[in-house]
Amino acid sequence: MNSLVSPSYRPLYDQIKILITQSLIAGEWKPGDAIPSEMDLASRYKVSQGTVRKAIDELAAENILIRRQGKGTYVASHTTERSSTRFLRINRDDGQIEYPTSQFISVTREKAPEISANLLELRAGAGIYCIKRLLSYQDLPQVYDEIHVPATYFKGLDENMVKSYSGSLYSFFETRFGIAMIRAEEHIKAVSASSDVAKLLNVSEGYPLLQVDRVAFTYGDRPVEWRRGLCHTDQFSYVTEMS
Amino acid sequence: MNSLVSPSYRPLYDQIKILITQSLIAGEWKPGDAIPSEMDLASRYKVSQGTVRKAIDELAAENILIRRQGKGTYVASHTTERSSTRFLRINRDDGQIEYPTSQFISVTREKAPEISANLLELRAGAGIYCIKRLLSYQDLPQVYDEIHVPATYFKGLDENMVKSYSGSLYSFFETRFGIAMIRAEEHIKAVSASSDVAKLLNVSEGYPLLQVDRVAFTYGDRPVEWRRGLCHTDQFSYVTEMS
DNA sequence: GAGTGGTCTAGACCACCCC
DNA sequence: GGGTGGTCTAGACCACTCT
Numbered sequence: 354m355n356s357l358v359s360p361s362y363r364p365l366y367d368q369i370k371i372l373i374t375q376s377l378i379a380g381e382w383k384p385g386d387a388i389p390s391e392m393d394l395a396s397r398y399k400v401s402q403g404t405v406r407k408a409i410d411e412l413a414a415e416n417i418l419i420r421r422q423g424k425g426t427y428v429a430s431h432t433t434e435r436s437s438t439r440f441l442r443i444n445r446d447d448g449q450i451e452y453p454t455s456q457f458i459s460v461t462r463e464k465a466p467e468i469s470a471n472l473l474e475l476r477a478g479a480g481i482y483c484i485k486r487l488l489s490y491q492d493l494p495q496v497y498d499e500i501h502v503p504a505t506y507f508k509g510l511d512e513n514m515v516k517s518y519s520g521s522l523y524s525f526f527e528t529r530f531g532i533a534m535i536r537a538e539e540h541i542k543a544v545s546a547s548s549d550v551a552k553l554l555n556v557s558e559g560y561p562l563l564q565v566d567r568v569a570f571t572y573g574d575r576p577v578e579w580r581r582g583l584c585h586t587d588q589f590s591y592v593t594e595m596s
Numbered sequence: 597m598n599s600l601v602s603p604s605y606r607p608l609y610d611q612i613k614i615l616i617t618q619s620l621i622a623g624e625w626k627p628g629d630a631i632p633s634e635m636d637l638a639s640r641y642k643v644s645q646g647t648v649r650k651a652i653d654e655l656a657a658e659n660i661l662i663r664r665q666g667k668g669t670y671v672a673s674h675t676t677e678r679s680s681t682r683f684l685r686i687n688r689d690d691g692q693i694e695y696p697t698s699q700f701i702s703v704t705r706e707k708a709p710e711i712s713a714n715l716l717e718l719r720a721g722a723g724i725y726c727i728k729r730l731l732s733y734q735d736l737p738q739v740y741d742e743i744h745v746p747a748t749y750f751k752g753l754d755e756n757m758v759k760s761y762s763g764s765l766y767s768f769f770e771t772r773f774g775i776a777m778i779r780a781e782e783h784i785k786a787v788s789a790s791s792d793v794a795k796l797l798n799v800s801e802g803y804p805l806l807q808v809d810r811v812a813f814t815y816g817d818r819p820v821e822w823r824r825g826l827c828h829t830d831q832f833s834y835v836t837e838m839s
Numbered sequence: 840g841a842g843t844g845g846t847c848t849a850g851a852c853c854a855c856c857c858c
Numbered sequence: 859g860g861g862t863g864g865t866c867t868a869g870a871c872c873a874c875t876c877t
Contacts, residue, residue: 403849424857425862
């Protein structure tokens with residue numbers, strides 16, 4: 354996480370973490386793959402198994418790797434059932450678990466507006482793709498999303514690609530562009546529905562909505578997605594835990 | 597966390613975790629105290645230092661214990677500078693860091709309404725204390741909180757006690773009632789300001805506010821506080837991270 | 840210098856998965 | 859049965875804090 358600070362002393366397992374992360378960045382092991390066994394990595398890096406173990410433990414705690422006893426250690430993927438909901442914090446109040454369906458409104462190429470350019474660390478006016486979509490639960494639209502990704506990392510993205518893919522957006526990014534989201538920061542506000550969004554979500558203009566701004570990061574803490582979600586929260590809540 | 601499931605096999609370090617937690621529940625070590633050294637605990641529990649270490653590692657990851665190299669391991673406390681802001685997720689948009697001041701409106705004894713009784717696992721109509729307060733940043737009120745705690749655990753709580761204490765509410769609970777908050781779950785919605793709250797927050801009636809419902813837990817995952825916060829989020833955001 | 844937590848190693852054995 | 863991760867141990871040494 355703090356690869357910028359350079360402590361006077363860096364433990365071995367931390368260096369191993371960096372080496373593993375570099376292999377992930379380089380695509381040596383892709384999401385869903387098994388990485389080599391602890392023993393293999395130990396001899397590769399010329400350290401003891403315990404040291405590799407500690408490095409993997411930390412990466413597993415960050416949800417970058419997934420350990421499965423008796424099988425091996427895998428690169429986390431949004432393609433799996435368990436992970437597909439990892440970043441979805443909107444839940445029904447009645448406790449029922451339900452997956453939303455998405456309906457894409459448009460996919461366009463744009464110049465990055467200031468807000469997303471800054472957060473994605475792009476120069477002003479850099480090319481982005483803008484995805485607009487609606488998430489519905491039981492055919493009732495509840496979330497309107499506007500998603501910005503740098504054009505350079507998502508060359509060739511278009512409406513047909515997105516629409517023909519079944520699965521979560523992050524699983525799509527992973528499969529088609531090799532970009533795995535591993536972490537995100539969200540800033541949440543309450544806002545009034547604009548007339549456009551009110552129509553899409555079937556509420557009256559000015560209705561209070563949850564505005565969820567997200568920046569998502571891939572390996573090496575590189576920001577690669579900005580999005581703004583507007584959520585109708587009458588029967589849904591944004592759920593989070595802290596300790 | 598999952599003390600309810602009983603796996604066929606329970607590792608030693610997990611049993612040590614439970615023993616340590618029991619000492620925390622029993623008050624053998626209080627928030628701010630140093631617990632015995634790893635070596636001492638190892639001989640007390642008749643296990644190796646490495647096993648105690650793993651147990652403490654996990655409790656430290658849950659922010660229940662705090663390790664300080666060269667000094668010892670301490671029980672986490674909301675009384676310290678670092679921890680006082682642990683559960684405060686509202687931040688200024690301009691990035692400036694500022695601590696809110698609180699103004700108490702009332703402290704009353706009530707019968708628990710259904711919503712908090714259920715979440716605090718109390719019988720309907722059980723006694724609670726209800727604290728109403730306003731959080732201000734630079735003298736501008738931004739959050740209105742209504743806080744419910746079971747009367748049985750907070751015997752004798754009254755307005756004067758609360759008002760005369762300087763420090764965060766959780767540090768007050770810790771110091772005066774020996775109850776340490778270690779974890780919380782929040783459910784967030786966007787709502788319209790009622791006329792009462794609108795006056796307190798100096799916004800117009802119907803203005804969109806962030807409604808943050810929280811249940812906080814003490815050792816052993818016992819729920820001991822329910823609160824509802826209503827936040828004016830024009831210049832503030834609720835910030836969270838996920839991975 | 841003494842005491843604490845932090846790292847690293849090596850080896851034994853256990854639980855789990857799959858062939 | 860063989861391979862994987864998971865636990866537990868014992869010991870050496872390092873980094874940090876305080877006296």
